[in-house]
Every structure is written in C-alpha cells, then in structure tokens.
Amino acid sequence: MTPAPPLTLLYAPGDRPGRVAKALASGADAVIVDLEDAVAAPAKDGARAATAALLREATPVPVQVRVNDVRGEAGRADLAALAGLPGVAGVRLPKVADPGAVRFAAAALPGVPLHLLLESAEGVERAFELARADPGVASIGLGEADLSAELGVADEAGLAWARSRVVVAAGAAGLPAPQQSVYPRVDDPDGLAASCRAGRALGLLGRAAIHPRQLPVIAAAYRPSAAEVARAREIEEAAAAAEETGTGALALPDGRFVDVAVVRQARRTLALAARAPGRRSDPIG
Known part of the structure; x- marks a missing residue:
C-alpha cells in the first residue's frame, strides 16, 4: 500500500546541520532539507556535502530534498550527490515548467519520488502535462511566492484559480491532493489557520512550514473535525x-x-x- 502523503512538512536550510537536526525532532511528518533558496551561492557546495552525509543512512522521519533548478549546474550537482542515498525519501524540483527537466531528474534518480513545484504561469498552464511527465512524479504543488511575484498577485485570493488548477491536474493524473505552499509569517498563527482552511476548501491537503510552531496550526486545520x-x-x-x-x-x-x-x-x-x-x-x- 502506498504510504499517505505527509500532512506537515518542515523546511530546514541544508547549510545549517543544527537546524536540520532540530527539524528531524520537531514532530513534522516529513522534513525538507533546502539546497535552493535558503542557501546562499557560496554555501551551496557545503550544504550539498552535509546533506549527502546525513542521507547516507535512514533518518528518524522521511527527508525530502529541495534541489536547485536542474537546468543549471548547481541542480545537476545536487542530483548527482543524492543518487543512490538510502535516506532520500523524495526530491522537490523547483521552478518546473519543462517536462524534459522532470524526465532528466527521474533518470538521474531512478526510483526516487519527485515532487514538482510549479512557480510560474507557464508551469501552472502545463500542470497536467508535468504531472504525467514521468512515472516518478509523486506530487505537484505551487511555489506561491515566485508565482505571485510573476503575476502581480496582491493576496491569496488571487491564487485561488491556480490552486484549483493544480488540484484538478493532480486528480486527473492520479496523484495525491497537492500540499499547500508555505505561509511566510511565523508570527501570525491566526492568518496561517485561515489560509489553511481556505486551501483545504479548495482541495489541498497538508502544508509545508518554515518554523516548528506552525506545525500544530497546520495539523489542526487539515485534520477532520x-x-x-x-x-x-x-x-x-x-x-x-x-x-x-x-x-x-x-x-x-x-x-x-x-x-x-x-x-x-x-x-x-x-x-x-x-x-x-x-x-x-x-x-x-
């Protein structure tokens, strides 16, 4: 039986092993070690090496890795470093808009579930095509910060159509319901709860967090009453x-x-x- 997708996921920067260790003990259903936006360019080699060392063995909770854009040198180096590591539960591919890039990652990491982040208008328009690009695709979801910036969206209401688009594409492709993108304000639990309720109403299920104190809010919002x-x-x-x-x-x-x-x-x-x-x-x- 296919395991249920995680309901709560927690990001931790790959160049901060101490934060990764705390994330693994946070109670999140899964941890996302970030090699992309959370890591400055000079630190990427060290983050990649530290993450590979961590994932040479099984971890207490599943670990996904958000790699750099696989169309670039850093992303290709990330894929090479992660290949064959037993602790890699999945890889998150950022800024996906080209099915060829999905197939490239799948060939580099055979058997590793791929989680696609659609962060551009083109990516959203091609959601179903991307979801069906390779059997290794395990989920699709939005990268809402980049998408909002590209579209000039002022608030979450402007993302409702894009969220519904990926929900429909995931369902049509036989994938689990997409997980919701991060909520950037750590000091706003009420806003986070309201945002989760809005996402759940649209068919999203589960959410990534950027701080442990967001986890219980997400879990409460997405668990049935x-x-x-x-x-x-x-x-x-x-x-x-x-x-x-x-x-x-x-x-x-x-x-x-x-x-x-x-x-x-x-x-x-x-x-x-x-x-x-x-x-x-x-x-x-």
Whole structure:
C-alpha cells in the first residue's frame, strides 16, 4: 500500500546541520532539507556535502530534498550527490515548467519520488502535462511566492484559480491532493489557520512550514473535525451494512442516500483522522 502523503512538512536550510537536526525532532511528518533558496551561492557546495552525509543512512522521519533548478549546474550537482542515498525519501524540483527537466531528474534518480513545484504561469498552464511527465512524479504543488511575484498577485485570493488548477491536474493524473505552499509569517498563527482552511476548501491537503510552531496550526486545520469524523463513520457503517446484505443503495438512518464517491470520501476522512497528532518541540533558532 502506498504510504499517505505527509500532512506537515518542515523546511530546514541544508547549510545549517543544527537546524536540520532540530527539524528531524520537531514532530513534522516529513522534513525538507533546502539546497535552493535558503542557501546562499557560496554555501551551496557545503550544504550539498552535509546533506549527502546525513542521507547516507535512514533518518528518524522521511527527508525530502529541495534541489536547485536542474537546468543549471548547481541542480545537476545536487542530483548527482543524492543518487543512490538510502535516506532520500523524495526530491522537490523547483521552478518546473519543462517536462524534459522532470524526465532528466527521474533518470538521474531512478526510483526516487519527485515532487514538482510549479512557480510560474507557464508551469501552472502545463500542470497536467508535468504531472504525467514521468512515472516518478509523486506530487505537484505551487511555489506561491515566485508565482505571485510573476503575476502581480496582491493576496491569496488571487491564487485561488491556480490552486484549483493544480488540484484538478493532480486528480486527473492520479496523484495525491497537492500540499499547500508555505505561509511566510511565523508570527501570525491566526492568518496561517485561515489560509489553511481556505486551501483545504479548495482541495489541498497538508502544508509545508518554515518554523516548528506552525506545525500544530497546520495539523489542526487539515485534520477532520469531530463532526466530519462522525458523519464519515455513519457513511462507512452504512456502506459496510450494504456490502454485507448485498444492497445496492446506501441509506443513512435519517433517510439520506449516498453513492460510491461519497463513501470513498468518507473513508479518506477516516484515514486522515487516524493519523497521530504531531509533537511540539523547541523552536529552530
């Protein structure tokens, strides 16, 4: 069975091994070691070497690595350094707009799940094509900071269409629901919670964070409420009864009927609710 995608992910800069260690103990479902935007050009060689050393063995939680743009020398060096390392749970490819670049990364890292970040208007327009570029593609999602800058988007409302576009493309390609891009304000938990609720309403599931204190806010926003779980259990019980008796139609106690798609959604809700809550830990400073 394919493991469920992580609900919370935490970025840590690859040139700061201490922060990476704290991220691994933060309670995030997965850690993203960043070799791209968080690392200045003079530090990239050292970050790459430190990350490769870390991933020569298994890690306490899955580690994905955000590499540099694979069209450039730094990105190609990142792929070469990560090839064959047992601790690499996935690679995040930034600024993806060309299916050829996806296939290049897949050939360099056979068997490694690829997570595509669409950060340009062209990337969003080609979302489905990119999602189907190679069997190694495990997810697609937006890089909202670069996309907003390119489009002149003033706030999150302007990203609703792009978010929906990647949700539809992921579904059409048979991929999991996209995860939400980072929320840049660490000191605004209410804003983060509201943003997560808006993303969840559009079909996104889970989110990357830039600080450990964002993790419980993300987890709470994306986990189903008690009312949602109760309704899902009611639907699942009706489905089980129908399967046992051979009844085609599913009727709830209040007389409402549900179809197969509703049952599938209820089972997803129950699976999501069953995930263990994340742990809190000291800030990464």
